Amino acid sequence: MIDLIWRSPATLPTLSKKQAKYSRGRLQALAISGCLGVLAFPICINTLQRLVWKPLRLTSNLKAAPLFGLISFSIAHGLAATVFHVSFTTMNKEDHVRILTRNNRDINFNQNMLSSVYDEIFGATQTIEMKPVIASLLANLVMFHICGGRLSSLLPSHLLAVGGYGRTGLSCSIKSASKNQKEAIQKLGATYGCHSCGSKLYLQRMKESMKSWIKYPTTTKPFISDHQPPSGVLMQSWWNRCQLLLFQSKHFKQALYPQCNKCSLKQSSIVKFLADSSALSYNGANQFVSKSSNNLISRSIVVHSLFSFRLSMFWYPFLSYFYLTSNDLLLIKLSFLQFHNMTIKLIQNVI
Template identity: 25%
Template sequence: MFFWKMRGIQDVYSATKKVVDLWSYDSKTVLYSSSIGALVFPVSLGLIQHIVFRTISIANGHLLAPVLGLAAVGLSGCASAIAVTEASYRLRVKQPNYYYWQDEPAIFKLPKPYILDDKDWKLLAAYFIGTVIVFKVFRGRFASVLPSTVKSPGAFANEGIVGSHRYAHKSQRQKIVQIGQKFGCHTCGRKWFIKSFIADHQPPLSLSRNNKTKKYLLGLLRYPKVQQKLYPQCVRCSLKQQKHLQSPGNYSEVVSHASSLRIYHLFLPLPYIWAFLQDVLNHL
């Protein structure tokens, strides 16, 4: 039994080595087109965030944010996979005599999902699902691809500390700075070249204080006790929050963060992974 298992592993290793040697002939095409796909993915997410979600003022705290974020991730993955496929056709170096003794590798036969027949829809569905899985493996949150709002924890609110209706004291501010250096501003995600972070109350103090005033004036009403949490926030987002709370009609509560990239913005070249596995199976 052990012998057959080892034999199977050796066969897979030999087939994989053959495919790697075969693909190395056109390694530059794989590298360049994969780089294009890696660029298209965050750009597509940024465009969806700016053009769609920001326009209709839907932020990460919305009830449908996880579903909308999942759709944005999957569609951006499809766009990136198509970009990889198209770049492969345009950049590859193909010499017919090089493969006269065997079939061309799958790298030269990547399907182009443009006609959208039954086969193409299945291919796009596979790219959609594959991108979503990779996004979750890299610990991405679907709601985080939507813009943030200054009135609730932002798209990058990974960790916070318990606060109160008072301003943060020294030890809390020190802890907030440490969290900010690790995770960045909870609203826009920026963490590089930021000297200090502000302890941002969520929900904002002005909103919770308004609730307390209403409770005092309308004694018959009972508002639920609001649990305050503190999150790190950069000065720029703090000013945006201040302006919106002072004049909601003139300043939007939505803050976009398309340029703040994380590891889950990495796109794996799914068309090449599909083609590589297909070639390995063909050589077994």
């Protein structure tokens, strides 16, 4: 079947109207199923953050965060693949969907036919081979890293530590950020988003760009320069206060990260409350847990924004290849050749 991709147009077979109509319906079902899988992936990641990782107090700043992130990625991939399979088989109930089997390194679509989604769920005689699912998982994991994703970013962020989307920090002092640093933070925020929740603040940035385009004076910026560790955390130690007095903050290691206003207000209220109650110490973001209420712990853990466009959060439906028949691939190539010829004719007519 792979030979169809490399054959010249003259040697390609043709499809009857009935075969073309049937394959066209299958391709439409694959496209719809792929879109549903793409939607299911980030929704599952967000749900796991809310219902599993946040109650367990597992955040992206932990050393074991990549391991839990891999678990979260695998579960979300499994759900997306299941949604893809269920939706496609539901839209093709009259057709036995063919899956991948290998025999002497050749793809054979005449074995292991899938009966129906109900038979598969309740453990009927037909079962899905796991090799395509595992191969798709590995391919999506590779694409996740190529697109700049990190497994630790799949866990919620802690407001007293660098968040899951904190990639690049600007070295700074304990004092307020300078004008140049604030400008650099806006660029980092536009690229990586809020380091705590991941929001890129598209609407606010559009408003700012429109105001600057019409030369309307404005003093507000979408992203706030957040000190990490927070200055309020550092100043809880008497030794740090002495260093600040004697050495003018030269020995403090802090970095600036972009943060949205919502996360900044939450962080400020938490630091202020913990400082007033003497429950905060500079021993790490999670050290105050035993001394704090469950409500305060819940406020200090931020679930990442669901509506943040990132290529790394896309689920790529590599499984669709295992559902394609030779007629489907032939229809794709014939359609491409037809579009190619029309484009060439249009360019020739224009020239």
